[in-house]
Amino acid sequence: MKKTVYSVCGMCSVRCPVRVDVENGKVVWIEGNSHDAGMGKGLCAKGGSAISFLYDNERPQSPMIRVGERGSGQWKNVSWDEAYGYITDKLKDIIEKHGAKSIMLTDRGGPFAELRQAFVKAIGSPNYINHDCTCGRNSHHAAKSVDGLGRKGFNYDMKNARHIVLFGRNLTESLRVKEVRSFMAAVKNGAHITYIDPKVTNTAAKATRYWRNKPGTDYALLLGITNYIVNNSLYDQDFVAKWVTGMQEMQTFLAPYTPEWAEGETSIPADEIKAFCHELNNDRPKVIFHIGWLYTRYRDSFYASRMMSILNALMGNMEQTGGLILPRSPKEAGAKGLKNLGANIPAVTDPRCDGCGTVYKHFDAGAGMLQLAYLAIDSGNPYPMKAYIAHRHNPLVALPDPEEQKRIFNKLDLLVAVDVNYSDTAWFADVILPESTFLERDSILRTDKGPKPGFSMRRKAIEPINNSKPGWQIYTELAALLGKGEYFPYKSIEDIWNYQLQDSGVKIEDFDNKGFVKLCEKPIGCNPDTLKFGTESGKIEFVSPKWEKMGIPSFKPYEAPIAGPEGSYRLIYGRKGYQTHGQSQNNPILSQLLGSNKLWINTAEAKKLGITDGTMVTVSNGDVTGNIEAYVTDFIRPEAVFMLHGFGKNIPVLTRSYGKGLADQIFMKGKLTDWDQAGGGVNLCESFVTVKPAV
Numbered sequence: 001m002k003k004t005v006y007s008v009c010g011m012c013s014v015r016c017p018v019r020v021d022v023e024n025g026k027v028v029w030i031e032g033n034s035h036d037a038g039m040g041k042g043l044c045a046k047g048g049s050a051i052s053f054l055y056d057n058e059r060p061q062s063p064m065i066r067v068g069e070r071g072s073g074q075w076k077n078v079s080w081d082e083a084y085g086y087i088t089d090k091l092k093d094i095i096e097k098h099g100a101k102s103i104m105l106t107d108r109g110g111p112f113a114e115l116r117q118a119f120v121k122a123i124g125s126p127n128y129i130n131h132d133c134t135c136g137r138n139s140h141h142a143a144k145s146v147d148g149l150g151r152k153g154f155n156y157d158m159k160n161a162r163h164i165v166l167f168g169r170n171l172t173e174s175l176r177v178k179e180v181r182s183f184m185a186a187v188k189n190g191a192h193i194t195y196i197d198p199k200v201t202n203t204a205a206k207a208t209r210y211w212r213n214k215p216g217t218d219y220a221l222l223l224g225i226t227n228y229i230v231n232n233s234l235y236d237q238d239f240v241a242k243w244v245t246g247m248q249e250m251q252t253f254l255a256p257y258t259p260e261w262a263e264g265e266t267s268i269p270a271d272e273i274k275a276f277c278h279e280l281n282n283d284r285p286k287v288i289f290h291i292g293w294l295y296t297r298y299r300d301s302f303y304a305s306r307m308m309s310i311l312n313a314l315m316g317n318m319e320q321t322g323g324l325i326l327p328r329s330p331k332e333a334g335a336k337g338l339k340n341l342g343a344n345i346p347a348v349t350d351p352r353c354d355g356c357g358t359v360y361k362h363f364d365a366g367a368g369m370l371q372l373a374y375l376a377i378d379s380g381n382p383y384p385m386k387a388y389i390a391h392r393h394n395p396l397v398a399l400p401d402p403e404e405q406k407r408i409f410n411k412l413d414l415l416v417a418v419d420v421n422y423s424d425t426a427w428f429a430d431v432i433l434p435e436s437t438f439l440e441r442d443s444i445l446r447t448d449k450g451p452k453p454g455f456s457m458r459r460k461a462i463e464p465i466n467n468s469k470p471g472w473q474i475y476t477e478l479a480a481l482l483g484k485g486e487y488f489p490y491k492s493i494e495d496i497w498n499y500q501l502q503d504s505g506v507k508i509e510d511f512d513n514k515g516f517v518k519l520c521e522k523p524i525g526c527n528p529d530t531l532k533f534g535t536e537s538g539k540i541e542f543v544s545p546k547w548e549k550m551g552i553p554s555f556k557p558y559e560a561p562i563a564g565p566e567g568s569y570r571l572i573y574g575r576k577g578y579q580t581h582g583q584s585q586n587n588p589i590l591s592q593l594l595g596s597n598k599l600w601i602n603t604a605e606a607k608k609l610g611i612t613d614g615t616m617v618t619v620s621n622g623d624v625t626g627n628i629e630a631y632v633t634d635f636i637r638p639e640a641v642f643m644l645h646g647f648g649k650n651i652p653v654l655t656r657s658y659g660k661g662l663a664d665q666i667f668m669k670g671k672l673t674d675w676d677q678a679g680g681g682v683n684l685c686e687s688f689v690t691v692k693p694a695v
């Protein structure tokens, strides 16, 4: 018996459309869902490794309750009823003593998070938080402060661009399949690509201009660029006159920051900066400044990212082919959207434990800020936090300083991990609830915004192999046991899909042929007349009243990056196409492609330290220390050392990844409380290490 299932990949959070073949109850093939024109058949290596992950038994196969100390690795397998009983007894006790607000849930955000958000709302807690304090928060808030729309306010039309500018956005390795395709089309079309990174990456190799700047000096470079563009009128003056406020204030602020000044800070020659600005002037409006993603982990990244948003406005690229395009929603296709799963659940009035939206009025309340929730767990202020459910989130790897996090977790009465792996957080938890992997589960429907808005469906290819459950069932059952079943009245995924589709005119069977439904025939084209900004004034605000009201200036005078202690190096990090964060190091296939990380160190620095390529070195920050193989190279600046994120696992049952390489986050001591007051992101790149030959 053969069947084909259209679904959504779950090997990373990009969630590409896929086609899966099943033969006699076994998944035998996975490829891109080529009904989606931007996707094609190819997947990335991680997506291609999905079948090996499905049939790997080094993942939790049943609910587990800890029998030893937290983190001791002593577990008993239990039934779902026993696990639920353990969890709900604790939760009921916490609700009685402290109220439901003392329970928090964190997850990976994204299109399927609505179910968990509805669960948290149903039990009466305001504390749903996603992973973003260590991901896109700085650039999100930076964009919000300029255009009121945020990081996802625009899609990038890379394929048609004439110039793409990337600050540490290594998009050919830290990848999203459709984006790489669109980017490579631009490369083939002869677009200019300017890539800035203290370390060479594959994306640098595709660029027409690569600047290897001093780490942490991007804001200086951006000030120099903007100064020159503004003073030489190399920008779209009509667009600025129509849409921008605060231009005069910005020009005054920029006066001292000439390209010559920027050269001194960044090491990028002033003449090259000027040539770049003239090139932009020729290429606009088909110019894209990617507003930055994971590089934005410096103290002034909020301001650097703001400048990238400002430069987009100066290029006049919004709602222009080859520029920034508003993602169209079902409404703009004349259709009704999916009904929100929380629509019938009463709003929660308690303030959030992390202060987002109240104490920090400039931070979005929706996603929250986990490092601030940690402060609440630790201090009991603004109220005690007693239970934490980590769903598809591994904060012991995603946030810095795991030992400090464990100290804080030990103040909780309950820590639950809902995961498909033995994550580091699951290993430290009280209960592990194994979610069925994406090939074994259905998910709620998601909305796809874009030129042809629509919906898509993740369908299970096979029944769960182990004693796992899909997330929708876990939260439906937990809600019922907590007396909130009226808000989760679903007996099957079809009940959920029908609830979501009720106003849309679309039916479940409409997804059968392609796995998705589009709500219009023709793409909705660019139209600058539809531009609408989310700021109070409705314009692009170079001076942000919202941030200024919080005492945060719109333009911050430049300060050079802090230097570490004598003889130390800034620790920077990143990813490669063969791994997803800290979750796939034990994957049977990916562990063969990339089984460990190495420490990149500049050749001249290595020579001074007596380190040769391929030998072991000891990396230290205070009392945190570990050994790793050195990769000695000219392809990194001398001020920094680099390691891939996600390695250094110490979970013994994960035999392919145990003890391989080093974890970058352990060296980020004290960084849980070192976060950006303007953008909210954790300053991960502000850590320093020493390196010496291992003895």
Ligand SMILES: Nc1nc2c(c(=O)[nH]1)N[C@H]1C(S)=C(S)[C@@H](COP(=O)(O)OP(=O)(O)OC[C@H]3O[C@@H](n4cnc5c(=O)[nH]c(N)nc54)[C@H](O)[C@@H]3O)O[C@H]1N2
Binding pocket: 010, 107, 108, 131, 134, 135, 136, 294, 391, 392, 393, 394, 395, 397, 398, 399, 400, 418, 419, 420, 421, 422, 423, 424, 435, 436, 437, 438, 573, 574, 580, 581, 582, 583, 645, 664, 665, 684
């Ligand atoms: N030091 C340092 N810190 C970082 C980064 C870095 O590079 N260096 N990167 C940052 C970035 S950009 C991000 S986005 C975060 C990522 O941080 P996380 O979101 O925590 O990382 P992931 O490993 O993607 O996923 C978290 C967990 O989800 C589990 N999981 C995967 N699929 C499923 C599923 O289908 N169901 C369930 N229930 N669980 C699943 C994985 O096993 C993993 O344990 O980390 C951030 N933190």
Ligand SMILES: Nc1nc2c(c(=O)[nH]1)N[C@H]1C(S)=C(S)[C@@H](COP(=O)(O)OP(=O)(O)OC[C@H]3O[C@@H](n4cnc5c(=O)[nH]c(N)nc54)[C@H](O)[C@@H]3O)O[C@H]1N2
Binding pocket: 012, 013, 135, 136, 167, 168, 169, 170, 171, 173, 174, 175, 176, 196, 197, 198, 199, 201, 214, 215, 216, 217, 218, 292, 293, 294, 295, 572, 573, 574, 575, 576, 577, 578, 579, 580, 581, 642, 685
């Ligand atoms: N294969 C794969 N792809 C992924 C992911 C994955 O885990 N694996 N994760 C996804 C997620 S959640 C995210 S957030 C994105 C992240 O995508 P990116 O933002 O592209 O993230 P990284 O790969 O971490 O790359 C960060 C880069 O910033 C550089 N950098 C460090 N300091 C500076 C600096 O001062 N200035 C500049 N200009 N650059 C600097 C680093 O050297 C590194 O090359 O990737 C996504 N895609």
Ligand code: SF4
Binding pocket: 009, 010, 011, 012, 013, 014, 015, 016, 043, 044, 045, 046, 047, 048, 175, 176, 177
């Ligand atoms: S980028 Fe790769 S792993 Fe991520 S969803 Fe797409 S195919 Fe899957």
Ligand SMILES: [Mo]
Binding pocket: 134, 135, 136
């Ligand atoms: Mo991320």
